[in-house]
Amino acid sequence: MTDDLILTITHTDGHLAILSVGGEIDIQTAPALREEALAVITQGHPHLILDLTGVTFCDSSGFNALIGIMRCAMATNGSLTLAAIPDRLLRMLDLTGLSSIMPSYPDTDAAMNARPTTTPEPA
DSSP states (O other): OOOOOEEEEEEEETTEEEEEEEEEESTTTHHHHHHHHHHHHHTTOOEEEEEEEEEEEEOHHHHHHHHHHHHHHHHTTOEEEEESOOHHHHHHHHHHTGGGTSOEESSHHHHHHTSOOOOOOOO
């Protein structure tokens, strides 16, 4: 794939952060997504919303990165929520069953309104 991955933290508030993702998530860029998301989580924002508005492509490496991010968030009593998932990616999440374990919302506002209200306990 040719597009670069663009990662931008667009919001932080206590235990919540929004990471905006743009470009292609593939074997070359998935590690950067995972690394950035895990850094945000370990910096005290275990409830992470990924805004996928700008994602143009996602392969199995991207799905694996999402699972790894979700597991890390859960290990810190946090959560992973997906927002603004492009239609093609949403169909793939449905086909693979990932949509049943990762809550998703049409936009970041809806995701923020549905976010968990509990704070994580110290590890």
